[in-house]
Amino acid sequence: xxxxxxxxxxxxxxxxxxxxxxxxxxxxxxxxxxxxxxxxxxxxxxxxxxxxxxxxxxxxxxxxxxxxxxxxxxxxxxxxxxxxxxxxxxxxxxxxxxxxxxxxxxxxxxxxxxxxxxxxxxxxxxxxxxxxxxxxxxxxxxxxxxxxxxxxxxxxxxxxxxxxxxxxxxxxxxxxxxxxxxxxxxxxxxxxxxxxxxxxxxxxxxxxxxxxxxxxxxxxxxxxxxxxxxxxxxxxxxxxxxxxxxxxxxxxxxxxxxxxxxxxxxxxxxxxxxxxxxxxxxxxxxxxxxxxxxxxxxxxxxxxxxxxxxxxxxxxxxxxxxxxxxxxxxxxxxxxxxxxxxxxxxxxx
Amino acid sequence: xxxxxxxxxxxxxxxxxxxxxxxxxxxxxxxxxxxxxxxxxxxxxxxxxxxxxxxxxxxxxxxxxxxxxxxxxxxxxxxxxxxxxxxxxxxxxxxxxxxxxxxxxxxxxxxxxxxxxxxxxxxxxxxxxxxxxxxxxxxxxxxxxxxxxxxxxxxxxxxxxxxxxxxxxxxxxxxxxxxxxxxxxxxxxxxxxxxxxxxxxxxxxxxxxxxxxxxxxxxxxxxxxxx
Numbered sequence: 083x084x085x086x087x088x089x090x091x092x093x094x095x096x097x098x099x100x101x102x103x104x105x106x107x108x109x110x111x112x113x114x115x116x117x118x119x120x121x122x123x124x125x126x127x128x129x130x131x132x133x134x135x136x137x138x139x140x141x142x143x144x145x146x147x148x149x150x151x152x153x154x155x156x157x158x159x160x161x162x163x164x165x166x167x168x169x170x171x172x173x174x175x176x177x178x179x180x181x182x183x184x185x186x187x188x189x190x191x192x193x194x195x196x197x198x199x200x201x202x203x204x205x206x207x208x209x210x211x212x213x214x215x216x217x218x219x220x221x222x223x224x225x226x227x228x229x230x231x232x233x234x235x236x237x238x239x240x241x242x243x244x245x246x247x248x249x250x251x252x253x254x255x256x257x258x259x260x261x262x263x264x265x266x267x268x269x270x271x272x273x274x275x276x277x278x279x280x281x282x283x284x285x286x287x288x289x290x291x292x293x294x295x296x297x298x299x300x301x302x303x304x305x306x307x308x309x310x311x312x313x314x315x316x317x318x319x320x321x322x323x324x325x326x327x328x329x330x331x332x333x334x335x336x337x338x339x340x341x342x343x344x345x346x347x348x349x350x351x352x353x354x355x356x357x358x359x360x361x362x363x364x365x366x367x368x369x370x371x372x373x374x375x376x377x378x379x380x381x382x383x384x385x386x387x388x389x390x391x392x393x394x395x396x397x398x399x400x401x402x403x404x405x406x407x408x409x410x411x412x413x414x415x416x417x418x419x420x421x422x423x424x425x426x427x428x429x430x431x
Numbered sequence: 432x433x434x435x436x437x438x439x440x441x442x443x444x445x446x447x448x449x450x451x452x453x454x455x456x457x458x459x460x461x462x463x464x465x466x467x468x469x470x471x472x473x474x475x476x477x478x479x480x481x482x483x484x485x486x487x488x489x490x491x492x493x494x495x496x497x498x499x500x501x502x503x504x505x506x507x508x509x510x511x512x513x514x515x516x517x518x519x520x521x522x523x524x525x526x527x528x529x530x531x532x533x534x535x536x537x538x539x540x541x542x543x544x545x546x547x548x549x550x551x552x553x554x555x556x557x558x559x560x561x562x563x564x565x566x567x568x569x570x571x572x573x574x575x576x577x578x579x580x581x582x583x584x585x586x587x588x589x590x591x592x593x594x595x596x597x598x599x600x601x602x603x604x605x606x607x608x609x610x611x612x613x614x615x616x617x618x619x620x621x622x623x624x625x626x627x628x629x630x631x632x633x634x635x636x637x638x639x640x641x642x643x644x645x646x647x648x649x650x651x652x653x654x655x656x657x658x
Binding site: 371376377380383393395396397398399409416421422424428 | 466467499500633636639640641642644645646647648649650651652653654655656657
C-alpha cells in the first residue's frame with residue numbers, strides 16, 4: 083500500500099509537471115510603459131483605449147486549446163511599501179493564442195468578472211502619471227478549471243526616486259577615506275547597478291553639476307547586482323583626499339522589453355576624513371610652495387591635521403572659486419617656472 | 432576784406448589739418464599698466480614717485496621697474512607700445528625737429544618689448560643703449576641691454592643699428608634675427624634660436640593672475656604672469 087501511494091504521488095507530480103511543460107503563458111511588457119494611464123489599470127471591461135503595454139504568449143497542447151484567464155493587478159507607490167491589489171479579473175473561455183493587452187475585453191475575449199478597489203483606483207487615477215511599481219499576474223486555466231501556467235511581471239516606472247535611495251553614507255556624513263561603504267535599497271526589476279562619484283569643487287556647485295563635471299572620480303563603475311560596495315576599494319580615475327566632499331549616485335539598470343534603461347537615485351554628499359591624519363596632498367603642496375612665508379604655527383596646524391582642506395577657500399582676483407586641483411596644477415607649474423612669479427605674501431588674520 | 436578773411440580762415444584750417452600731432456604739454460607717453468613696483472619721473476627735473484596707471488610722462492620722463500615688476504607705456508604720438516620688464520631703467524625723450532618728431536628711448540639697463548608703429552618720413556624713432564643706437568621705422572621686438580652689451584631680437588620689420596661710440600660700425604637686420612653688439616662695436620647677427628623665441632614669448636607676458644588662499648589664520652596670496 084505504501085509503495086502504491088508513493089507511485090501515485092510521483093505520477094501526480096509528473097502529470098502536473100507535464101501539464102505545465104506543455105502549456106505555458108508568458109506576460110511580456112512592450113512599448114513605452116510610461117505612457118500608460120494608471121487609472122485605466124482598473125479594467126473597465128476593456129483596455130482598448132490604452133496603448134498595448136503587454137502581450138500574452140500562450141502555448142498549449144493541443145494548439146488553440148480552450149482556456150480562460152484569471153488576472154490580478156497590484157500596485158505599490160514605492161519600493162518600501164507593500165503591494166495592494168488594484169483589480170482582478172476573469173475572462174470567458176476562448177481559444178488560446180497570442181494576444182495583446184488591448185484585446186482583453188475588446189474581442190471575443192470578454193471579462194466575466196472584474197473586481198477592483200475603488201478607493202485605490204481613485205488614488206491611482208489622481209496620480210495620473212505612472213509612478214511606483216505595478217505587478218501583473220496572469221493565470222491560464224483549462225476549461226475544466228485546471229491551472230495550466232501562470233506568469234508575473236513588474237512594471238517599474240522611472241520616477242520612484244523616493245524608493246531607490248542610498249542608505250549609507252548618510253548625507254553630509256564624514257567618512258574614513260579608507261573605508262567608504264556605500265549601500266542602497268534594492269530596486270525591484272533592476273538587472274544591475276552602476277556608481278558615479280565626483281568631487282564637489284565648491285559650495286555653490288550643485289550635486290548634479292559636480293557629478294556631470296569632467297573627470298569623475300568613479301565613472302559609472304559596474305557593481306553588478308551588489309547593493310553594497312566599498313568605494314575606497316573600487317578603481318578610480320583619480321585619487322581623492324581627506325577633506326574633500328564627494329557626491330555619489332547609484333544608477334539602477336532596468337530591462338524594459340529588452341531595452342536597458344537607467345534610473346538614478348538621489349545623489350548624496352559625504353566628506354572624506356583621514357583617521358591616520360596623513361597630511362592632505364593639496365595642503366602639503368601649499369605648505370611646500372609657500373614655506374618661506376607661512377608662519378611656523380600655521381605649518382604646524384597643517385602638518386598636525388588641525389587645519390583641514392575644507393577650511394581653506396581659494397579664489398582668484400575676480401572672486402571665482404579655484405579648485406584644489408587647479409591650484410595644485412598652478413603651483414606645480416610655478417615651481418618649474420619661478421620666473422613667472424611676481425609676488426607671494428601672507429597676511430595674518 | 433572778405434577775401435582776406437577767407438585766406439586767413441583757410442590758412443588756419445590747413446594749419447589745423449596738417450599740423451603734426453604733437454601732444455599738448457609735451458606729453459610723450461602714458462603708463463597703461465603696472466605690475467608690482469614701478470617708479471617714474473614725469474620729466475628730467477621731476478621727483479621720483481610711484482607710478483600709477485594713467486600717469487603722464489613728458490620729455491625726459493623716466494621709468495624704473497623693480498624686481499618682478501613691469502610697466503606698459505603707450506606713446507601718445509602714435510600709440511606705439513613699450514613694455515618695460517623688471518629691473519629696467521628707461522628714459523624717454525621727444526623733440527620736434529623740422530617737420531617731424533623724434534622719439535628717443537634710452538635704455539640704461541633692462542629689457543624692453545617694443546611694438547613701434549610705422550613712422551612717417553619726417554619722424555624718427557630710436558633706442559639708445561650704453562652700446563648701441565638703433566633706428567627703426569615700424570617694427571616689433573625686444574631690446575635687452577646692460578652696460579656692456581645690447582641684444583636686439585627683431586620679430587618684424589627692419590632695424591638699423593650702429594655702435595654708440597663708433598657709428599661706422601653698423602648693420603641693418605630684418606625680422607627673425609638677433610643682433611648682439613658690445614661696447615667696442617663688435618656686432619654679431621644670427622637667426623632666432625628656440626631660446627630666443629622663448630625669450631620673446633616670455634617678454635610678451637604682461638597679464639597677471641592673483642590667487643588668494645584664505646585660511647582661518649590668514650590669507651596667502653600669489654601673483655604670477657600668464658600668457
